[in-house]
Amino acid sequence: MTSPRWLSARELSRGYAAGELSPVEATADVLAGIDEHDPAINAFCLVDPDSALTAARASAQRHADGTPIGPLDGVPVTIKDLLYTAGWPTLRGSMLIDPDSSEWTEDSPAVARLREAGAVLVGKVTSPEFGWKGVTDSPRTGVTRNPWDHSRTSGGSSGGSAASLAAGLGALSVGTDGGGSIRIPAAFCGVVGFKPTHGRVPIYPASPFGTLAHVGPMARTVGDVAEMLTVISGSDARDWWALPAATEDFSSAAQRFAGGSLSGLRVAYSSDMGYGTTDPAVRERFLASIAAAADLGATVEEVDLEMSDPVWAYHVLWFSGAATVVDSYGPGALERIDPNLAAALDRHRDFSAADYIAATAVRMDLGRRMGLFHETHDILLTPSMPTVAIEAGRDSPEGADPDWTSWTPYTYPFNLTGQPAITVPNGLVDGLPTGLQIVGPRHSDALVLAVAAAVEAVTAVPTLRERVSA
Numbered sequence: 001m002t003s004p005r006w007l008s009a010r011e012l013s014r015g016y017a018a019g020e021l022s023p024v025e026a027t028a029d030v031l032a033g034i035d036e037h038d039p040a041i042n043a044f045c046l047v048d049p050d051s052a053l054t055a056a057r058a059s060a061q062r063h064a065d066g067t068p069i070g071p072l073d074g075v076p077v078t079i080k081d082l083l084y085t086a087g088w089p090t091l092r093g094s095m096l097i098d099p100d101s102s103e104w105t106e107d108s109p110a111v112a113r114l115r116e117a118g119a120v121l122v123g124k125v126t127s128p129e130f131g132w133k134g135v136t137d138s139p140r141t142g143v144t145r146n147p148w149d150h151s152r153t154s155g156g157s158s159g160g161s162a163a164s165l166a167a168g169l170g171a172l173s174v175g176t177d178g179g180g181s182i183r184i185p186a187a188f189c190g191v192v193g194f195k196p197t198h199g200r201v202p203i204y205p206a207s208p209f210g211t212l213a214h215v216g217p218m219a220r221t222v223g224d225v226a227e228m229l230t231v232i233s234g235s236d237a238r239d240w241w242a243l244p245a246a247t248e249d250f251s252s253a254a255q256r257f258a259g260g261s262l263s264g265l266r267v268a269y270s271s272d273m274g275y276g277t278t279d280p281a282v283r284e285r286f287l288a289s290i291a292a293a294a295d296l297g298a299t300v301e302e303v304d305l306e307m308s309d310p311v312w313a314y315h316v317l318w319f320s321g322a323a324t325v326v327d328s329y330g331p332g333a334l335e336r337i338d339p340n341l342a343a344a345l346d347r348h349r350d351f352s353a354a355d356y357i358a359a360t361a362v363r364m365d366l367g368r369r370m371g372l373f374h375e376t377h378d379i380l381l382t383p384s385m386p387t388v389a390i391e392a393g394r395d396s397p398e399g400a401d402p403d404w405t406s407w408t409p410y411t412y413p414f415n416l417t418g419q420p421a422i423t424v425p426n427g428l429v430d431g432l433p434t435g436l437q438i439v440g441p442r443h444s445d446a447l448v449l450a451v452a453a454a455v456e457a458v459t460a461v462p463t464l465r466e467r468v469s470a
Contacts, residue, residue, distance in 0.1 A: 004029040005168040006465040009075045009224040012171060016063045016074055023063065023074030027056035027120050030076045033169050034123070040150055043163040045081050045141045046088055047123035052076070055120045062118065071227055071251070073118030078170040080161050081124040082131050083108040083215070084205070093129040093138030095336055096329045109202035109236040110174050110215050117231045122170055125160025129338045130208075130325050131176060133395055134184045134404035136160060139338055145392050146189060147464055148432055152389035155185030156404075161218045162189035166464055171219065172228050178213040179318060180411025183423040186218055187384035187435025190425045190463065192452070193218045194225050196445050198418035199243040201229070202236035209321040211241065212314075212415045220463070222424060222453040226254035229445070246445070253446035257454035263297035265451070268377040270302065275309040276409035278386040282434050285427035286383045289436045292458050293381065293451075303377070307369075307413070311405050313362035314412050316355050319348035340395050344403065367417045374441035379451055382410045384423035384435030414439055420448045425461040433461075 004026040007015065015021030031049050038044050059074035068074070079085050082092055086107045089099040107115060115121065129138045136144040136159025144159045146152040147167040154163040158175030162185030165173055175182040177195040186193025195214045207213030217228035227250070234245035269290050271283050278286070294300040323345050326333050334342045373380070386409065390397045400406050414421045419442050423435040436455065440448040 003168070005033045006468070007171065008221050009072060009171045009219065009227055010221070012075050013071045016068070023056040023059040023120060024053065026074065027052050027076050027122065030122055030170055033167070037167050038169060040145065041147055041163050041167055042142055042144045043125050043154070043160040043167065043169065044123050045091070045126050045160070048088065051087065052120050052122045059118050059120060069118035070231070072114065072172070072231055075119050075172060076122050076170045077114055077119045078122055078125045078161060078164050078173040079111055080158050080173065080175050081127050082176050083111055083174060085111050085121065085124060088124055091140055092131070093127045093140050095139050096333055109204055109239065110232040113232045113234070114174070119172070125164050125173060127157050127160060129341055130322065131157035131178060131181055132322055132338070132341050132344070133157060134180060134408045135390070135395060136185065137393060143393050146389050148190065149389070151392055152432065153188065153392045153394070155188035155389060157181040158193070158218065159185045162186050162191055162193065165189065165191045165218060165220055168465060168468070172224060173218045174215065174232070175218045176213060176215050177415065178207065178209045179314065179405065179415050180408050182216050182218060183384050183411050183421060183435070183437060184408055187423045188389040188433060190433030190461065191218060191220050192222050192225050192422065192424050194229065194422040194449070195414070195420065196229060196233065197243070197420045197442050199241045200233050200445055202234070202239035202242035204236060204238035206239070207321070208325045209318060211418065212317055214415070222254060222449060222456045223251065225422070226250040226449045226453070229449070248446055250446055250449055254449040254453045256446070256450035257296070260454070260457070261297045262293060262451070262454055265298040266376065266378045267293050267298040267300045267381060268303040268379070269300065269381040270305055271383060273382055273410055273413070274305045274307045276386055278383050279429070281429040282383055282385070282387060285429060285434045286436065289426045289455060289459065290381060292455060296454060296458065301377070305373070309409065310362055310366055310413055310416055313359035314405065314416060315348050315403070316351050316359035317363070319345060320351055320356060323349055340402070363416045366413065370417050370419060371441065378440070378447065380439040382437045382439065384410065384437040386410065388429050388432035388434060410437060418442055420445045422448050422452045424452050424456050424459070426459055427461055
């Protein structure tokens, strides 16, 4: 029998409803898995067994009474340590934050919605300091490793989320994405990560990275991601950018192509977005995904996006936010942070107000161009990452530019535009996962999920669950 910790949220929900499994059993198995496997991975920065088991027992009683709150009632969930979670400190991987500096009484919107839905909050998972880079290590929590190969990074900045999911240490996780921070680690760890349209999931407190920052669901299946998005999306008065509640259930919408046909869908693809360089073996897996989309009946066309790398504009907006965060902690803060963050701020500190306006103009023009692009193409497919996971403990591959954006070229443009983008596993290269990125126009979250579910259904990708079971 499969260990409960490997079951999807949907499998758990069905087991609870049938009386074949209890939320207490599932939570206890996840906690045991954390004890056994997390020391080698280092995905968790806080685990609260007492709180988790108390929530699980309450969920078990609701299921026994026939009154579960919904499909996530009793499902073990982890929270990235950038999001406020009542009762637990939010330390953001930084030694600048004193855990005793607050009573920690408030939930971020996504956390509040999960708690209201009866999900079992198991603990908090790691992030690089303030979520600043594409790998996960920090002065406070050390290096988070990839469950597929402990010598490789989990990716970042939602690396604790992706690693815990891949290792079967929770069915769902809440991540954040300001430049790829959900999609990079999800691709590296062989799980599903979705950056929804900006505003689809409310954010509070407001991110210092402004509207680059998104909150989104991560899981081992597209169906679970859709189920979770239904719960955590919707308006919240604390976020003035938040969109109204969607008019459709994302879980149901994700089944749009359940019959196995993408007929009529106009799919564009680019293996390098015009400025990147993709590893040949990763490109081969990507082209296999393109062939699968064509086999499903989509009209598939390779396109030249005529796009130059918008990295300068992204750096202006991103590092202005990062500098503001660090400067808020006063004199001496630079000496107490990740040395590589301090070096990056030194490289990118001399931006002017005029630079910020110019970067915003680049962003607006990119959004305009992608809006026009999607008038003739429903979906854009790219590799999620140009390589498999790099060596753990490094910010960049050997010989690469020190900025993490130098090796993550396909993710941050869609933070500039606010478009929905998901990564789904599409194969292994040298025993390490690769990912397919599916991008849609703004507000097409349901369509992106539906395409992801269709591709997932026809893509046979080995999982760590299968390896462990074997």
